[in-house]
Amino acid sequence: MAVHPEGTPCWTDAMFPDLEGAKRFYGELLGWTFDEGSEEFGYYTQAYSDGKAAAAVSPQMPGMEGTPAAWNLYFATPDADATAAKIRKNGGTLSMEPMQVGEFGTMVTARDPSGTYFSAWQSGSHEGFEKTGEPGSYAWAEVTTRDADKADDFFPAVFPFEVQKMTDDQVDFAVWNIGGRPVAGRLKMTSDFPPEVPPYVNVYFAVQDCDDAVATVNRLGGKLHFGPMDSPFGRIAAVSDQQGAAFSVIDLQTTVGDMPQFT
Structure with missing residues (x-):
């Protein structure tokens, strides 16, 4: 599968107070199935539509209790450090500096000057969506x-x-x-x-x-x-x-x- 061009939405995920409740909700609504997630990666749980990677859900991290659940969008980047520099230069705020996530890739989380949170993803072994534009994706x-x-x-x-x-x-x-x-x-x-x-x-x-x-x-x-x-x-x-x-x-x-x- 080709790497997504820079700026293309390539992944979405959300953190929930009740992970099992989220799995039940989206499993029924969108027909998703889920992997088990691992303790090493905070039980980050990938969702699949017809066996293809569609999104992910995870429990909220410690200290985030009371934070509203929200979907987060990742834009593809070939260079997370360069994207982080552009975010700073243009008035954005980094919520998370570039962070390598195992062999999967490198992520940046930020907020634009209007207050909108988003992320960027430099892919490694995880290139993002395997299915888009069809029911369940x-x-x-x-x-x-x-x-x-x-x-x-x-x-x-x-x-x-x-x-x-x-x-x-x-x-x-x-x-x-x-x-x-x-x-x-x-x-x-x-x-x-x-x-x-x-x-x-x-x-x-x-x-x-x-x-x-x-x-x-x-x-x-x-x-x-x-x-x-x-x-x-x-x-x-x-x-x-x-x-x-x-x-x-x-x-x-x-x-x-x-x-x-x-x-």
């Missing part, structure tokens, strides 16, 4: 922030993004492309977002049927925050799991309307 991600200008200045300076902005007076949205291919987006939060919601990366997981997925989320103790809504990209709903980690589900096959214009 990662489909898309958006940096969702109130300070769009800071995010717009920062991310294309750290990663080789070609930026296109949507021509819509109602929605402030940008798409980040690599080699002409859209890889992620940036959405400006509006007053529709409760003021206590911090900036975050909204990770989208593909599902077979959005409405069925929402019903499953509710049945398992999660919450629906927005939708389901038809769009030219698919039928979408914003939800959170029973431990409060926010994400979205999308049925990529059910598309309605014309694609928006970008400049």
